[in-house]
Amino acid sequence: xxxxxxxxxxxxxxxxxxxxxxxxxxxxxxxxxxxxxxxxxxxxxxxxxxxxxxxxxxxxxxxxxxxxxxxxxxxxxxxxxxxxxxxxxxxxxxxxxxxx
Numbered sequence: 001x002x003x004x005x006x007x008x009x010x011x012x013x014x015x016x017x018x019x020x021x022x023x024x025x026x027x028x029x030x031x032x033x034x035x036x037x038x039x040x041x042x043x044x045x046x047x048x049x050x051x052x053x054x055x056x057x058x059x060x061x062x063x064x065x066x067x068x069x070x071x072x073x074x075x076x077x078x079x080x081x082x083x084x085x086x087x088x089x090x091x092x093x094x095x096x097x098x099x100x
Contacts, residue, residue, distance in 0.1 A: 017031075
């Protein structure tokens with residue numbers, strides 16, 4: 001008799017990373033969510049940047065993706081408040097609700 005195969009572990013929610021990041025945490029978040037090595041994501045975005053597409057896609061994902069919670073004792077990056085305000089504005093506009 002064969003033993004049942006356990007279900008695969010659920011992948012983490014797609015969020016921008018706060019640890020092991022180089023710029024905005026987009027590649028770290030994509031790596032965590034997909035299981036693909038972060039270096040491959042970074043090389044992919046570098047290749048896209050050379051074609052021009054990455055220069056549009058990366059900032060868009062930086063603003064659209066939610067950020068994971070800040071680890072205890074860590075300080076936010078200097079651009080985090082600006083990106084968080086943009087994220088709130090964009091999500092509010094996309095959902096039809098605006099925070100006044």
